[in-house]
Amino acid sequence: MNVGIVGASGYSGEVLLSILLDHPNVSLTKVTSRKLAGQPVDSVFPKLRNRANRLAFSVSDPEELANDLELDLVFLALPHGVASGYAVPLCEAGKKVIDLSADFRLNSPEIYEEYYGHPHPHPDWLAKSLYVIPEIIKERWQTNQLIAAPGCYPTSILVPLFPLIKDSVIKTGNIVINSISGVSGAGRKMAEDYLYCERNESAKAYGLTKHRHLSEIEEQLSLAAGRDITVQFTPHLAPMNRGIATTIVVGDSGESLDAVYKTWEASYQDAPFVGILESDKTPDTKWVNHSNRIDIAATKDPRTNNLLITSAEDNLMKGASGQAIQIMNLLYGFKETAGLK
């Protein structure tokens, strides 16, 4: 089976590359990048030296990719608004597509426009795509052609919350979420704010009240609940390369800690990438960085009667590229952990 990566110049593209070059079940035959076209992969990413000798970046042309008869599956690591311009012709040419952008994560073109600032370029395809966190999606998705891989913050939030809301263990609408992310979450973006000296020795909240990822968090939680769920979500930046630590406070609604753990254990008993920690532990990004695992834990505060849920993941792995590979593995019936040790 042959796979390609479109737009592999960023951090998640680099991680995809690194995993796919060693994946036991697939061949990486195509890697494209507008700005890197013509350059050997291992001169751009010296990390891949001795591993990617022959591969070079080619131009990113939707037409040409659609006509590449060798390609079975394509990963899109492109900005939102750009990805769909590739996804549609590739799907029409019969290829499978796993899109790491936000273009097909939402069901509603209105909400897309509200959060991303421009009309959705292919609203008709929103209904044909599926938003897949493998651990929580229950419908048959493995035959779908176009899969939207979820965002980094949403994964860290939905894995612990989704089953609790779906199973009505959590009934309240009073949910406050705070996340701390490493700087790679911003991508390889050239902005003063992401210079080393600007982020080192600095912690701050950002994206207050309406971070883009909020749209997919609320859409998914509302699907789980069968009614509209609104949450308060505040992301923060801390000086580290990778990792997201999330703390969720669920306002008093009577749920017992026991019910929380029972639901998690039932939902995730066969999930190789979910670590359910004891209630007296809290997940730490250092335990999951460079792996596809997400750790979750919960405790109950007897004083406030609030439920506290914490999680940790590597934003470039379970929060992006690792999860995209996991999706591919399940889509093709490979071992779920193939390439993800």
Next chain:
Amino acid sequence: MNVGIVGASGYSGEVLLSILLDHPNVSLTKVTSRKLAGQPVDSVFPKLRNRANRLAFSVSDPEELANDLELDLVFLALPHGVASGYAVPLCEAGKKVIDLSADFRLNSPEIYEEYYGHPHPHPDWLAKSLYVIPEIIKERWQTNQLIAAPGCYPTSILVPLFPLIKDSVIKTGNIVINSISGVSGAGRKMAEDYLYCERNESAKAYGLTKHRHLSEIEEQLSLAAGRDITVQFTPHLAPMNRGIATTIVVGDSGESLDAVYKTWEASYQDAPFVGILESDKTPDTKWVNHSNRIDIAATKDPRTNNLLITSAEDNLMKGASGQAIQIMNLLYGFKETAGLK
């Protein structure tokens, strides 16, 4: 005027030393440390080379300090439970004491025991001491002999919250607080968890549901409200030396953003160390590190109707030693910013 520092081997002791050596109004004549006794200050803290040539650590003996006729004011940078053993004889000998430990921060000996795990050693002195964040305390405190300097997290929370609750701008009890702290907040503590490789590239929540600082946060907020206030407080560690970034979500209670800013402006118009940021900005620890300033900002989420308050301070300055110096300046009628540029 002559001042001394008892227990100056930790991070806050080192910062106190550094400020007091250059303070225009006082002489630092005594620095004690059980484990460093006999050693010159600048060989222990090479940062102070060329600035502290003559000074050496002496033994920490309450009796001897009480009898030191030269000393007017003593800063205690000791562990809780130990500090009061110095504070009481020093006060009885007529000296003023600014205690950076938790020993005199609470009014209630019961709550002290609940949070600190042992009975208060001098419960009778709790009523004689005052908890002083200079910006929020309204009573005449400058004649008091024993001042409790507040904890780092509480300062970052109380400066923005206290006046809003006192003035009934915030009426709800639904308050969720998340803070991110640099590692110096843990002190110079020898534990595997604080080794460089354990904290670097790591973010995590800790101290869930009942961090010690919660006791003084809630006692102060309850004093402001005139009724019991209970909050959800979760501290986090991030890989940086200094700084606390705090995010407070106040559940829907009708307060307007305008009222928030008006109360802040009225409360802090003459406060040289409070920076009130525009509503579209969020405080960043890098803007306040190495200074005694605390930045605060607020915004309102029109979707959730929640109020979001953010703050940032240097945990070793406004969160500890800088604030202790500010207290001294006000106690003796020096310029409030003396030694704190």
Next chain:
Amino acid sequence: MNVGIVGASGYSGEVLLSILLDHPNVSLTKVTSRKLAGQPVDSVFPKLRNRANRLAFSVSDPEELANDLELDLVFLALPHGVASGYAVPLCEAGKKVIDLSADFRLNSPEIYEEYYGHPHPHPDWLAKSLYVIPEIIKERWQTNQLIAAPGCYPTSILVPLFPLIKDSVIKTGNIVINSISGVSGAGRKMAEDYLYCERNESAKAYGLTKHRHLSEIEEQLSLAAGRDITVQFTPHLAPMNRGIATTIVVGDSGESLDAVYKTWEASYQDAPFVGILESDKTPDTKWVNHSNRIDIAATKDPRTNNLLITSAEDNLMKGASGQAIQIMNLLYGFKETAGLK
């Protein structure tokens, strides 16, 4: 084939564990640690959750390990002076041993005592052990029972220098070496100097004039040259978890850059873990961290006529545990890269 790790509580032990749990050719059946005995591996190292469920630490007893009939090969991740007390009985019981400590790295018991401060506990075994950097050792070593895995700094220095000296491309004795290491090189050692706040935002030279690793660097270079080689070696610490960057200045001796690269290409044409970079590039630790690769490059300064050699490796991988696995792979005829992707 069954392998064990003795003394797996430190950083190199943890990396060994992580690699061996997923190694395609061996079973990790024994993991010992005096201080962790009885505890499940994945509760001590949460990174290994979902991967090491059944394994627990057992006590470290040389006798008992020697009598464990299941064990074929044992890795020793113990302090110097302690490792040999295990190595000897294990070898006498017929097992193979790969020792990551310094106990068998030197040929001379006198130099061992000079650098390590105590007489070698088993001087007779020095002649029976072999110091193995697989890329540079030329004798038949794969039948040897006791292998000394080299130190982190020496590997970063010997891989580029050894063949150049052996082939007389470098003839001068005027060699100045400076290395910068991440903090994990110090191990999980409880000392104030390794606390997060002490190492963050800090760079410094240390171990001046006679760092312990100098002994093996000089012994190996002297073997390569067939005469005594003395070098100036200065290690430095920088605020990062992993990685060693080494800069070697070889005083004017007429060698051409072309000869340097020809010798490297001849020596390392089949070496999967050596990356020879173009002369206008300099190795960067970020390119090799979390891999077993070492990158090397050289340039000639036309002004000084000096040769400049730079290298980068992950001190815990190629500089310790990764190389130990590589040694095991070659010892047993596995693929050299097995378990090391």
Next chain:
Amino acid sequence: MNVGIVGASGYSGEVLLSILLDHPNVSLTKVTSRKLAGQPVDSVFPKLRNRANRLAFSVSDPEELANDLELDLVFLALPHGVASGYAVPLCEAGKKVIDLSADFRLNSPEIYEEYYGHPHPHPDWLAKSLYVIPEIIKERWQTNQLIAAPGCYPTSILVPLFPLIKDSVIKTGNIVINSISGVSGAGRKMAEDYLYCERNESAKAYGLTKHRHLSEIEEQLSLAAGRDITVQFTPHLAPMNRGIATTIVVGDSGESLDAVYKTWEASYQDAPFVGILESDKTPDTKWVNHSNRIDIAATKDPRTNNLLITSAEDNLMKGASGQAIQIMNLLYGFKETAGLK
């Protein structure tokens, strides 16, 4: 006395601003920046909130600055090649100029062109300017109108080396210098290489064989020696904001350690910013960061007979802006440490 800063948008400009706003002897009346013109200083640099309320950036026009009758002294924090276009008209208008760029650091226009890639714009002014490290310059420089403040690496090298070479304590030409710098040394430069994730967890050599600062290092050392001195200088980057740690190996030439320390003590007995450390200590950037101090130490390796010199400074303070203020203090007869605590 009124001073101005031209080009204050970078890191050294920001530090200059911060010091000058609190300097006891001068008024900062003018701050210019092409890109920030019109913006209030404290909205650009939130660190300066509550300290720079009235000041705003104005346009950077040489003519206009020259005609500003209020200005007595101007600091130039501009790129090389640009600074001289301001320095010349300002000097012609009778103002004093302290230039932090490289434009007036060299005596030779040929060497300037060789290292900076373009002809010197005002070669006639090279003879009128003076290169001033206050601790080592012996001629009467305080009446000079145009002062070149030295580079960060050169300061860390020249302070320890210059007097030793001048007094013939060091006679050899065999000098190998390695320096490790924090990332702020690169300035607030927008390049992928300086993004947080690119520099974090990374150490590497760069600028091999001919870093620009080499020109001023060699010119000054040659002046000290009275003959041409050529050195091998290799800078490195490490993941920290500030600080330079330098290690100098002086090849065997008979100098005694005693002579080294005697020369230093004689040269620096009245130097408030030079810390001479005992021979068994090595300077650490964390001891000097945020101060204008440079620490130096030396040891002799009895095995190689080489002399090892180490130093540490804050590249933005003693290596740039702090030293520029020190120069101003001496130029105007203020206390040498004024504004530099």
